[in-house]
Amino acid sequence: MHSDGNRKATIARHRVRLAACALLAAAAVLAGCERGSQIGAGESTGGPSGCPAVLAGAQAAVSRAEKKEVFWNGPTTGPAAAPGKTIVYVAQTMTNPGVAGAANGVREAARVIGWNVRVIDGGGTPAGIQAAMSQAVAVRPSGIVVGGFDPDSTSQQVSRADAAGIPLVGWHAVAAPGPSRRPELFTNVTTRVEDVAGISARWIIAHSHGRAGVVVITDASIPFARHKSDLIRKELATCSGVELLAYENIPIPDASSRTPQVIASLLSRFRSRWTHSVAINDLYFADAAAAFRAAGEKGSGPPFNIGAGDGDPSAFQRIDDRLYQAATVPEPLSQQGWQIVDEFNRAFSGRPASGYVAPVHITTAGNSDGATTWDPAGYREAYRRIWGK
Template sequence: MHFNISMIFPLILCLMLPSAFAQPTTGPAAVTGKSIVFIATNMRIGGIKDVQESFAEAAEKLKWQVQVIDCAGKKNNAVKAMESAVHAKTDGIVLGGFDGADHRDLVKKAQKMGIKIVGWHAAAQPGPNQYMFVNITTEPESVAQSAAEQIAHYGAKEGGVILLTDRDYSMATAKTLALKRAVEKMRKFKVLTVVDLPLSQSDQKIMNMVKSWNQRFGSSWTHTVGINDLYFDHMARALRAVDREDIVGIGAGDGSSDAILRVTEQESPQLVTVAEPLRTQGWQLADELNRAFAGQNPSGYQTELIVVSKRNLNGLNPDNVEANIPYRQAYLKIWFPKGSVK
């Protein structure tokens, strides 16, 4: 079985419209006055930064106090942050971009103390699990499939793909395995190599790695697909240095504002970002945490991915690809049914 371009419906820009917006319409009213610690694995990752900022906006409406801790990509910092949050007996913890399972002892201790925990990209799959009330992310399989489909739309019509991943994250591993399977089904493309490149080191290593890949694979290398857009922050300069601006870059994760800008400006080898509605997810984190405080079940809501490509932007505003998603209005209506929010 292989992909046929005629079988692939055009993923030029897939935005959720209000008519298709399946966000919850019912839930508990605002549980105010809570203290929250948002632990971010690395605020240099655009997706985490955008989600955190959106969560803070929602938390302000809920009259929560939020402390943000940036772990700068270091696991020992995450341990310290978790210990600090547990010691402070905070009401809630957001695991921002790192696996809850990696800190299971601290997570279990927090849960026993009644601390509510939600995660963003904190497990391989969306939904509730033993380590948190709910994990918010799009399905890794869907993201991988959409990213793989874009290979056929851009650049060389046959060739080789380098997959970039960070094995410190279970979600990245799940997405990479799905990407590998998807590319291997393509008749005219093959996986050249899977590279474990920590996101926290990508800016330091990408130049030498691009040189190495070009020497090793030459013209066989036609596409690069990364599990996160951060890999492409310095990719353009590295490709220019080896005169390989023909290499197409596809981001299979997050859809940071920087990545969307790269795609929309059309001045970068990154031609696609398979994005998530990050600002919607920030408010969703707040809503799920509010449900936990109210003693209710998770909403069951799962966001859909947004594919932003260079082919036809249709007047897209790169500053707000979620303009058609009424997440603020929807959540405020749930939290403040009498319209008393300011």
């Protein structure tokens, strides 16, 4: 009887300890889920990583992409400047900061090489883009830039340009950089979408230590953007500790009106489960700020937001000020504008495309140094030497 009583007492004490441990564990989980808690790069949001091997690779890739000094590794030789050319830049919409930034780079480079540039804004609608392309072909320019839209959506105009011998250079026009046969482009200027999508997803994995609840925002009407967001989802899925909470399709022309409503709804649905966001364009986070602020969310996060593309000046400002954006994977927009002009110069001279593709980079408050753009150093000087300017 005495030994049986001791055994019962021991079992009772063990149960008390288990209950206490369970309460402590529950309290720790609840404390970790508080929206105001700060989660920095490399810190865990929920204990050990859910994907140790994937996490290690993500941390290494992010470390490389965050390096400050990136020097020009593009072309250093090519044809001298062809004289007296006129370029028409057809923009998907100039409200897209990436499209506008590349257009400004084209204007800057054209002044140096001695060409004329005209920008026609498609307004972000299929009818508007078709009308802009028709107008561009009608003025018989030396070349036309397909600025941020699918050339197949203007196939008749593309055929007329081809028949007239007008070369087309794309900016984010098709999924891959370089020449394209279908649709017919002399070349397409862009970073590799696989690289941009991959590094933005890896930043989330690294930043969350492999424990994240993620919202992905895209514009599925643009094949390039849809492909990018699909690749982001695929990379996020490599980490078992990352949960895709929502995949939101918001057309860029509707971003200012729809994004605040979507953000408010997501906050209501997911609350503290939502730790990170990735959007195919930084502009979504500009439009999201009011909804985050109205809900009482801290500008420094969570959720921690990364833009998988463009990197316009306002994105850099939000990152530096810690206002609802933590990082961006910026396109070197000015450099790409100069590259577009150089690619046309090669086309006019009967030379092949340069084949240059800019490397991916991640900008955060820790490495921006107050800058409002990112470009590899030395590209202007390199292109001037090539053109003899």
